[in-house]
Amino acid sequence: MAAVPAWIWIVIAVVAVLVVVFVVGLVLARRRRVTIAPPATPATPVAPEGKGEKPPTKGGYRTGGSISFSQGSGAAVAPKPDTRPKQPATPPVPPAVAVPPGAAAPTTPIPTVPPAESTDVPLVPAPRVEAPPTTPIPLPERTEVDGQPGVGDDAAVPRDSVRDAVVDVELPGAPAPAVEPAPAVEPAPAVEPEAPEAVAPVVPAPATEPAPPTVAPVSEAPVVEVPPLAGPAVSPEITAEPVAAPAPAPVVEEIEPSAGRLSRLRGRLSRSQNALGRSLLGLLGAGALDEDSWTDVEDTLLMADLGATASAEITARLRREVAAHGVTDTASARALLRRVLVEAVDEGIADRSVRALPHDGRPSVLLVVGVNGTGKTTTTGKLARVLVADGLQVVLGAADTFRAAAADQLQTWGERAGAVVVRVDAGADPAAVAFDAVKRGITDGADAVLIDTAGRLHTKSGLMDELGKVKRVVEKQAAVDEVLLVLDATTGQNGLVQAKVFSEVVAITGIVLTKLDGTAKGGIVVAVQRALGVPVKLVGLGEGADDLAPFESGAFVDALLGE
Numbered sequence: 001m002a003a004v005p006a007w008i009w010i011v012i013a014v015v016a017v018l019v020v021v022f023v024v025g026l027v028l029a030r031r032r033r034v035t036i037a038p039p040a041t042p043a044t045p046v047a048p049e050g051k052g053e054k055p056p057t058k059g060g061y062r063t064g065g066s067i068s069f070s071q072g073s074g075a076a077v078a079p080k081p082d083t084r085p086k087q088p089a090t091p092p093v094p095p096a097v098a099v100p101p102g103a104a105a106p107t108t109p110i111p112t113v114p115p116a117e118s119t120d121v122p123l124v125p126a127p128r129v130e131a132p133p134t135t136p137i138p139l140p141e142r143t144e145v146d147g148q149p150g151v152g153d154d155a156a157v158p159r160d161s162v163r164d165a166v167v168d169v170e171l172p173g174a175p176a177p178a179v180e181p182a183p184a185v186e187p188a189p190a191v192e193p194e195a196p197e198a199v200a201p202v203v204p205a206p207a208t209e210p211a212p213p214t215v216a217p218v219s220e221a222p223v224v225e226v227p228p229l230a231g232p233a234v235s236p237e238i239t240a241e242p243v244a245a246p247a248p249a250p251v252v253e254e255i256e257p258s259a260g261r262l263s264r265l266r267g268r269l270s271r272s273q274n275a276l277g278r279s280l281l282g283l284l285g286a287g288a289l290d291e292d293s294w295t296d297v298e299d300t301l302l303m304a305d306l307g308a309t310a311s312a313e314i315t316a317r318l319r320r321e322v323a324a325h326g327v328t329d330t331a332s333a334r335a336l337l338r339r340v341l342v343e344a345v346d347e348g349i350a351d352r353s354v355r356a357l358p359h360d361g362r363p364s365v366l367l368v369v370g371v372n373g374t375g376k377t378t379t380t381g382k383l384a385r386v387l388v389a390d391g392l393q394v395v396l397g398a399a400d401t402f403r404a405a406a407a408d409q410l411q412t413w414g415e416r417a418g419a420v421v422v423r424v425d426a427g428a429d430p431a432a433v434a435f436d437a438v439k440r441g442i443t444d445g446a447d448a449v450l451i452d453t454a455g456r457l458h459t460k461s462g463l464m465d466e467l468g469k470v471k472r473v474v475e476k477q478a479a480v481d482e483v484l485l486v487l488d489a490t491t492g493q494n495g496l497v498q499a500k501v502f503s504e505v506v507a508i509t510g511i512v513l514t515k516l517d518g519t520a521k522g523g524i525v526v527a528v529q530r531a532l533g534v535p536v537k538l539v540g541l542g543e544g545a546d547d548l549a550p551f552e553s554g555a556f557v558d559a560l561l562g563e
């Protein structure tokens, strides 16, 4: 056998090397290939939209269709129906984020991308992912999110807008007693138990009987004498045709004199307020005060809403007085505290009288302004009572045409006090109502015209402009003598913000601090007077018709100190 030439061995070796290289390359190439098939079980299961719960994001919020939006009223708005396409792999971007009371408005949307661990999710092409909704729900316009309720919140949904419906009811065939029938009288068989209540608002009471307002014996024709409770005696021929009986004269109530009211109501103030007095007296009466004690005094004043500057000044003043004269016992501590607090409350205030007396042959004109729900209508009604009790003739202007029931509410106050009420339908121009009220006051020769205005959203320039217009229109007939800003004492420092904004739109001349019966923060009196430079003239100490009192610094401080 002939020897194989060397070159053949060389060729065989080269071919063998090439084959090895090719095979190794093929194996490596296969290993580097990306798998595109989805795994059997995704690492992060995503519930179908609108059915299951979405993974929570930061702050406890949940994305998806059940996000509630706060409106100005703080009332949750029902979420809009979710019409977005289903996106199993990618959670949708929420159109807006609910702002909880007390939280700062978020400036960036809540992250909705999958969390970090979603890197486990394989790279899946997402052909069905569609664009987010093209009409996002706008964020509410509220810019003030400090948690205080009611700052113009009702501007969107008047709080009692559902109450003013007139219900058509079937009239009963016989007079229906609203009170328990006397045992001797047989009840009329045809009377439905619900009838008296339902009928009362729409049927006038009989002209002949001064019946209570809820008694509405509708079958009483003027010519038929029917004893109020003698249902069975009514003739069957007398039908239940509505009879145009003259409206009953409104029962004007007896009004409590305003003098000494603050003393009478002091108990209410004390109950909520004297925590301040007690702790101050406790600190001062304890004898030698160290630095910590003085810090506690200042903190106590701060917590009662006196404001930082006033608290510091009062503390410094107390320190000086204690250093100069000493405090030997609780009585001397109380006397010192009283003097210093009264001075603080009266600082810069010369006159707390309400300018409600007629002058120059025309009535005085008072405008009652403030944020909704602070007690404007109630205060207007209470003030009307005081004026009427003092023998003045009063006209009330229902210029709160925004809240449907406000005019009704004022009318009731007017009827009870014996004051004329000028009103129009809800939604009319408030400036026109105010104008008419003043005109009526002048024509009637009234002594005072009180104009109740709608709650203002102090962050909304449109509504605030409207308030300015009311004042300007009124002034075409007569100068406005008093602009009373009604502040709810329970809103604390937020009241100061409102006060400042209102004072930029209309010149406030006096403050009415309502709901002082429900807060331990009476120090707001000092803070708001300092902020506006106008006096607190009246205080509201309850929901009762006569729970409005003149503000008196001495009596107020006595109440704080629990005397």
Ligand SMILES: Nc1nc2c(ncn2[C@@H]2O[C@H](COP(=O)(O)OP(=O)(O)OP(=O)(O)O)[C@@H](O)[C@H]2O)c(=O)[nH]1
Pocket (backbone or CB within 6 Å): 154, 370, 371, 372, 373, 374, 375, 376, 377, 378, 379, 400, 403, 406, 453, 454, 455, 456, 513, 514, 515, 516, 517, 518, 539, 540, 541, 542, 543, 547
């Ligand atoms: N406890 C207490 N409640 C008060 C006082 N003054 C008013 N209220 C209550 O506060 C609520 C709101 O009073 P309104 O007079 O309707 O308030 P408003 O400012 O006219 O409200 P809008 O018409 O919505 O702007 C009512 O339930 C009143 O009875 C007060 O001094 N003490």
